[in-house]
Amino acid sequence: MTAKDLSGKLAILADAAKYDASCASSGSRRESRGGLGSTEGMGICHSYTPDGRCVSLLKILLTNYCVFDCQYCVNRISSDTPRARFSVNEVVRLTMDFYRRNYIEGLFLSSGIIQSSDYTMEQMLDVARTLRERESFRGYIHLKTIPGASDDLIQQAGTYADRLSVNIELPTEADLKRLAPEKKRPELEQSMNRIKVKRDEHVRDQKAGFKHAGKFVPAGQSTQMIVGATDTSDRQILDTSSHLYQTHAMRRVYYSAFSPIPHADSRLPGKSPPLVREHRLYQADWLIRFYGFDAEELTTAESANLDLQMDPKLAWALRHRDRFPVDINRADREMLLRVPGIGSRGVKRILQTRRHHNIRDEDLAAMGIVYKKARPFLITADRNSGPLSLDSPFLRSQLRPSQRQLRLFDDDPSADDGTTSRLEVLP
Amino acid sequence: MTASEELMSVGATHFDDWRNTARRLVTIGSHPSTVRWIDQRGDDASKQKDLFGNVAGPDVGRSLPASDAPDSLPSLRVPGKFIQWAKTIASHSDPGRWELLYRLLWRMTGGERHLLQIASDPDVRRAAQMHSAVRRDAHKTKAFVRFRKTIDDVGELFVAWHRPDHYSLDLTADFFARRFDVMRWTIMTPRQSVYWDNQTLHFGDGSPRSDAPDHDQLEELWKTYYAHIFNPARIKLDAMRAEMPKKHWPTMPETSLIDDMLRDAPQRVRQMVRHQEGGPTAKSFLPTSDRTLASLCNAALVCESCELHRDASRVVFGRGPADAKLVIVGEQPGDMEDRSGEPFVGPAGQLLRRTMADVGLDATQVYITNAVKHFKFKLQGKRRLHVKPSSREIAACRPWLEAELDAIRPAMILCLGATAASVIKGPNFRITRQRGEVDKCDHAKWAMATYHPSALLRVPDEHARARMMAMFTEDLRRTAEHHRILNQS
Ligand code: SF4
Numbered sequence: 001m002t003a004k005d006l007s008g009k010l011a012i013l014a015d016a017a018k019y020d021a022s023c024a025s026s027g028s029r030r031e032s033r034g035g036l037g038s039t040e041g042m043g044i045c046h047s048y049t050p051d052g053r054c055v056s057l058l059k060i061l062l063t064n065y066c067v068f069d070c071q072y073c074v075n076r077i078s079s080d081t082p083r084a085r086f087s088v089n090e091v092v093r094l095t096m097d098f099y100r101r102n103y104i105e106g107l108f109l110s111s112g113i114i115q116s117s118d119y120t121m122e123q124m125l126d127v128a129r130t131l132r133e134r135e136s137f138r139g140y141i142h143l144k145t146i147p148g149a150s151d152d153l154i155q156q157a158g159t160y161a162d163r164l165s166v167n168i169e170l171p172t173e174a175d176l177k178r179l180a181p182e183k184k185r186p187e188l189e190q191s192m193n194r195i196k197v198k199r200d201e202h203v204r205d206q207k208a209g210f211k212h213a214g215k216f217v218p219a220g221q222s223t224q225m226i227v228g229a230t231d232t233s234d235r236q237i238l239d240t241s242s243h244l245y246q247t248h249a250m251r252r253v254y255y256s257a258f259s260p261i262p263h264a265d266s267r268l269p270g271k272s273p274p275l276v277r278e279h280r281l282y283q284a285d286w287l288i289r290f291y292g293f294d295a296e297e298l299t300t301a302e303s304a305n306l307d308l309q310m311d312p313k314l315a316w317a318l319r320h321r322d323r324f325p326v327d328i329n330r331a332d333r334e335m336l337l338r339v340p341g342i343g344s345r346g347v348k349r350i351l352q353t354r355r356h357h358n359i360r361d362e363d364l365a366a367m368g369i370v371y372k373k374a375r376p377f378l379i380t381a382d383r384n385s386g387p388l389s390l391d392s393p394f395l396r397s398q399l400r401p402s403q404r405q406l407r408l409f410d411d412d413p414s415a416d417d418g419t420t421s422r423l424e425v426l427p
Numbered sequence: 428m429t430a431s432e433e434l435m436s437v438g439a440t441h442f443d444d445w446r447n448t449a450r451r452l453v454t455i456g457s458h459p460s461t462v463r464w465i466d467q468r469g470d471d472a473s474k475q476k477d478l479f480g481n482v483a484g485p486d487v488g489r490s491l492p493a494s495d496a497p498d499s500l501p502s503l504r505v506p507g508k509f510i511q512w513a514k515t516i517a518s519h520s521d522p523g524r525w526e527l528l529y530r531l532l533w534r535m536t537g538g539e540r541h542l543l544q545i546a547s548d549p550d551v552r553r554a555a556q557m558h559s560a561v562r563r564d565a566h567k568t569k570a571f572v573r574f575r576k577t578i579d580d581v582g583e584l585f586v587a588w589h590r591p592d593h594y595s596l597d598l599t600a601d602f603f604a605r606r607f608d609v610m611r612w613t614i615m616t617p618r619q620s621v622y623w624d625n626q627t628l629h630f631g632d633g634s635p636r637s638d639a640p641d642h643d644q645l646e647e648l649w650k651t652y653y654a655h656i657f658n659p660a661r662i663k664l665d666a667m668r669a670e671m672p673k674k675h676w677p678t679m680p681e682t683s684l685i686d687d688m689l690r691d692a693p694q695r696v697r698q699m700v701r702h703q704e705g706g707p708t709a710k711s712f713l714p715t716s717d718r719t720l721a722s723l724c725n726a727a728l729v730c731e732s733c734e735l736h737r738d739a740s741r742v743v744f745g746r747g748p749a750d751a752k753l754v755i756v757g758e759q760p761g762d763m764e765d766r767s768g769e770p771f772v773g774p775a776g777q778l779l780r781r782t783m784a785d786v787g788l789d790a791t792q793v794y795i796t797n798a799v800k801h802f803k804f805k806l807q808g809k810r811r812l813h814v815k816p817s818s819r820e821i822a823a824c825r826p827w828l829e830a831e832l833d834a835i836r837p838a839m840i841l842c843l844g845a846t847a848a849s850v851i852k853g854p855n856f857r858i859t860r861q862r863g864e865v866d867k868c869d870h871a872k873w874a875m876a877t878y879h880p881s882a883l884l885r886v887p888d889e890h891a892r893a894r895m896m897a898m899f900t901e902d903l904r905r906t907a908e909h910h911r912i913l914n915q916s
Contacts (some may be wrong), residue, residue: 007651014655038606044570045670047681049657050689052666059656067849069822078708078822094648100585100610101574103649116857136609148853181869182853259660275661352544363547 010094012084016064016075017110021224021256025056025105025140028162028219035136036099039162039219043105043140057108057142058098062086062123066112070169070180072229072258075112085114088126095131099139106140106162107131113146121149121157128160140219145191147183154191155198155216163219163251166191168244171237175230192248195221199249220251227281228274229258233304235296238284242295245288255281280306287313290344291337314340317377327379329354341373438465439525442517449529453503459530466522468594503536508543512558518565518594519557520618527553564591565598571675572603572614575643585612588639589678596621600628615639646680653681659692708732709826720749723830727800733823735801735816741768745796745831752913753788753906754837754871755779756828756847757797758879762811765802770795775881779843782880786904787911794835798850799824813881816846825850832870838913840871841906844879852876863902873909877902 025043045054063085064075074081095107109127113120124143131137142163145154158164166188170176173185195217202216223244227237241253257278284306287293291313298312299305300319307315317324317340326335328350336347349367353359358381364371376385435457439445452462513528531550535542545551574585585607596614600621603614613622615634622629676682709732714722724744730736743760746769763773771779783790799821804811816824828850832840842848845858851868852861858876868874878899886892 007648010648010651011655014652018656018658033608036607036609038602040602040605044566046570047653047679048667048671049653050664050667050685050692051658051661052663052670053658053661054670055653055656058652060652067818069825076822077818097645098649098652100607101576101643101645101649102572102587102607177869257661259658275663349546353546356541356545359547366547366552368546 006090006094009084009086009090010060012082013061013064013086014059016061016081016112017059017108019074019256019259020059020108020110020144021053021254024222024252025142025162026219028140030138030162030215030218035138036096037106037137037139039106039138039140046103046105055103056105057140058095058104058106059108060086060091060094060110062091062109062111062120062127063114064112065114067115068113068180068182070183072170072179072226088123088130091127092130092135095139096135096137099137104139106142108142108144110144111146113148117146117148118150118153121146121153125153125157125160128157132160142219145195147188147191151194154194158195158198158217159214161217163222164195164217165222165224166195167224168240168253169224169226170230171225171227171232171240172230175232179229189248192221192223192244192250196248220249222252222254223250224254224256226256226258227278233299234277234281234284234306235299235301235304237281238288238295238298241285242288253285255285276308277306280308280312284312292334293338311340313338314373324377325379325385326377328359329379329381339374339377341370341375341377343368434461434463436463436465438467439517440467442514445517445525445528446513449532450503452529453532453536459526459533462526462529464523464525464529466525469520469522503532505532505535506540506543509535512543512554515561515598516554516557518597519561520593521557524557527557561593561595561598564593565595567591567672567675568595568599569602571671571679573679574612575640576645577640581611583611585610586639587612587614588634588636589614589616590674591616594618596630600630604628643680650681650684654684654688657688659688659695662689662692664689708823713826713830718830718834720745720831720834723827723834727827730800730824730827733801733820735799735803735820738804739801740765742800743768743770743797743802744800744827745794746770747794747796748792749794749835751792751794751835752837753792753839753841753910754794754796754832754835755841755843756851757795757843758846759797759799759816760802761813761881762802762804765811770797774884775879778880778884782900782903783907786900786907788903788907792910794831794837796828796831798828798847800827821846821850829870837871839873839906839909840868840875841902842874842876844876844882847879848876862898863905865905875902875906 025039026041028039029041030037030039043056045056047055049055061075063083064081065083065085066073066075067077069076069078073079091107091109095104098104099106107127109124111120111124114123124146128141128143131141140163141161142165143157143161145157145164145166147166154164168185168188169180169183176183176185199216199220202214225237225240237255241250244250244253255278257274284293284295284298287298288295293316298316306312310318317338323335324339326339328336331339333347333351336342336350337344342350346367346369350359350369353363353367359367360382361375361380364374364378364380379385437448437452439448509531513532516524516528527550531542531554534550542548543551543554546555568589568591572587572589574587577584577586596616596619600614600623603612603621604623607623609625611623611625613620615636615638617635618633620631620634622631671679671682676685709727709730712726712730712732714726727742727744730742736742739760743764745754747754757771757775760770761773761775764770764776770776780790783793799816801824802811803814803816803820805814806812840851842851845856848856848858848861851870851874852866856876858878862877863875865873865875878895880899883892883895883899886895
């Protein structure tokens with residue numbers, strides 16, 4: 001294998017992986033002594049590409065040959081994209097070499113299905129095992145399980161990987177049926193559930209002090225959902241993710257705006273990916289996980305999609321004007337979390353500061369609150385705008401950020417689960 | 428001016444000496460306005476001038492009284508958070524940091540115990556800014572350091588040159604030692620450097636970039652990866668620049684590609700979108716309306732969705748009643764079928780029809796078709812030898828079979844062989860293990876797979892053939908039985 005061949009394969013097999021949204025490398029700890037690498041809870045983004053996404057892991061496919069024919073996927077059998085396949089050793093060598101130069105946090109390996117699901121899963125397992133056992137690699141490993149692979153193989157994979165993912169692919173069973181007829185929702189969920197059960201078992205054993213318990217996907221499992229390939233509403237999407245978080249203890253649900261892919265089926269939209277919608281879904285997801293919102297609260301039965309013009313918290317507040325303004329010096333934590341323009345760190349600062357003195361208008365900016373956004377919803381020690389301004393018909397347009405601002409993402413590192421914070425954090 | 432208000436100059440290099448000095452100053456009651464802190468670590472610490480134009484140093488102004496024994500000093504109680512902040516802020520490059528830290532300490536020990544919780548206080552704000560600036564700088568150091576492999580007399584040595592804004596190696600060296608435990612490495616920055624020899628960290632002075640190697644063989648591969656993991660359909664430059672400030676670009680090999688990637692992006696997206704029209708499957712040949720068997724059969728005559736149409740003589744479409752309750756699916760037509768245009772008329776077809784008659788399945792009531800509609804072969808002399816269709820061809824042809832099944836809506840499907848079974852029952856179907864299992868599938872409530880009759884004809888061993896034949900007959904008998912029950916109800 002010459003360097004040039006390797007580089008050609010890398011080009012093809014990285015290209016094929018670029019549609020996958022998941023990249024985080026957080027939530028795992030591994031002893032580093034005596035081997036190469038460490039995972040220390042928070043992942044590190046080692047670079048960023050012009051699409052604003054971070055490069056944290058070597059994200060590649062073992063092969064992009066695939067016997068399946070999922071219509072949204074560039075690797076499906078009926079696509080005539082150029083094909084390549086890495087050997088187990090090539091992946092191991094690339095990972096180790098990149099890691100030594102501090103380019104990456106580890107490996108995220110996925111694959112098209114060759115021969116059979118089990119055969120493919122075995123190859124992936126082999127990569128992970130070789131990295132851990134032969135190379136004493138202590139960095140992060142994320143394996144994407146192969147749909148239909150046997151339970152036993154997935155369980156073995158979990159002992160080497162920090163994270164496993166089973167992609168839900170599309171938001172509803174009907175969507176799957178239409179675009180990925182070979183993938184069955186109950187089967188996908190069964191795999192997720194088995195990972196959860198196994199992981200619970202390990203955590204219990206470890207707590208009970210069984211030394212042999214070892215590790216089983218210490219960083220949990222995640223999943224990815226493609227949005228915008230079908231006309232399924234945000235309401236249904238959020239419903240599905242809530243279900244996934246609750247039932248299978250997902251650490252993350254990744255939303256991936258459907259990108260046009262070469263040679264796609266004509267049933268699919270041939271346009272730019274709906275990035276703003278994807279961003280709104282991340283924001284809504286965040287509100288559900290960390291701000292105490294219910295999935296149903298964020299959309300309504302009449303308008304089942306999130307507002308593209310404004311973030312979901314602001315949209316919610318405007319639909320519930322009767323609950324505002326709230327007194328920043330008196331309101332409880334839950335209510336403060338619902339005020340537009342205040343993030344979870346802002347709430348923490350408010351609760352601390354107000355124990356010592358009353359919060360005035362001029363203090364807001366210093367506490368990391370987006371003044372313009374939060375102002376109409378708040379009563380401070382020196383300002384009580386009363387319900388009046390909330391009734392103003394201009395409020396909506398006043399608060400709506402300009403299109404340009406939509407592209408800028410507010411940062412709140414406390415809410416960071418590792419890597420893609422820019423794309424999903426909400427003040 | 429009383430003695431204690433007279434201006435006093437003190438110096439600090441690291442957190443520890445600041446702490447010792449600050450503790451003594453608080454103890455003797457020196458108000459912050461009377462203390463001038465000299466940053467002895469700064470690039471030009473030696474050149475700093477005081478208000479009177481003198482070169483500053485600990486000896487300018489009144490100096491701090493000789494130290495008491497440390498344990499004779501009363502201990503100062505401050506929140507743990509302050510210590511943690513002060514340690515971090517000590518690595519900031521702003522020479523004013525020592526003064527700020529002392530002012531905070533003075534205020535906290537002088538009655539404002541909860542000072543740090545008042546986020547709106549100007550001193551606290553400045554400290555919070557410095558704290559997060561250093562933390563961010565340290566985080567970016569962990570992320571953006573790029574090692575290059577060199578060889579020295581001991582062996583492999585990994586060398587990086589990085590330009591942080593602050594003294595970030597103070598806070599990151601341990602991290603690199605943990606992570607790259609088994610390597611020897613050194614990180615150089617303009618202000619300081621650190622070397623790990625596999626055992627211990629050695630801190631040293633800053634180095635110019637020219638001290639570090641300027642290339643690593645692996646960088647080309649890394650750049651290849653970087654260029655290809657980027658999706659040109661989703662450009663978000665602001666997000667990228669916010670996370671990867673331009674000042675770091677010169678030391679990160681991959682960033683040299685960004686301009687080209689951006690320039691090519693619109694074109695690549697246009698190409699992606701353009702390619703979306705029409706796929707290489709038979710879908711584009713299906714009639715848009717009127718999908719009866721007759722019109723499907725007609726439309727298939729001109730199908731060119733895969734290469735097979737070129738060498739085969741004709742399309743062999745399915746045959747049978749449009750209201751059949753049972754559809755039998757084989758793999759693809761053979762030589763005889765290709766000549767006659769009818770499915771299952773060759774030797775395998777004859778075996779199938781004979782067995783059907785034996786178990787009482789009336790062939791005129793059954794719709795018989797194949798997963799692939801054209802004959803695939805290789806020439807050996809004058810003989811045309813059957814070749815298994817590729818997965819790509821099976822996928823291309825699949826819309827025809829699906830359209831047939833949609834038109835008929837059978838209650839039962841019998842698959843002959845692995846190819847048919849994988850199309851109907853999914854790619855993970857294994858004929859050896861799952862033969863004879865009855866299941867439902869997307870197109871029928873009852874679906875079973877058995878051996879392909881041509882496989883039976885090819886088994887050389889007589890006993891094995893008899894065994895397989897028995898299983899085949901049994902599967903057909905069960906099919907016939909179920910078919911009979913359906914017809915009665
Ligand atoms: S084998 Fe099928 S897809 Fe290929 S040309 Fe023939 S009918 Fe069309």
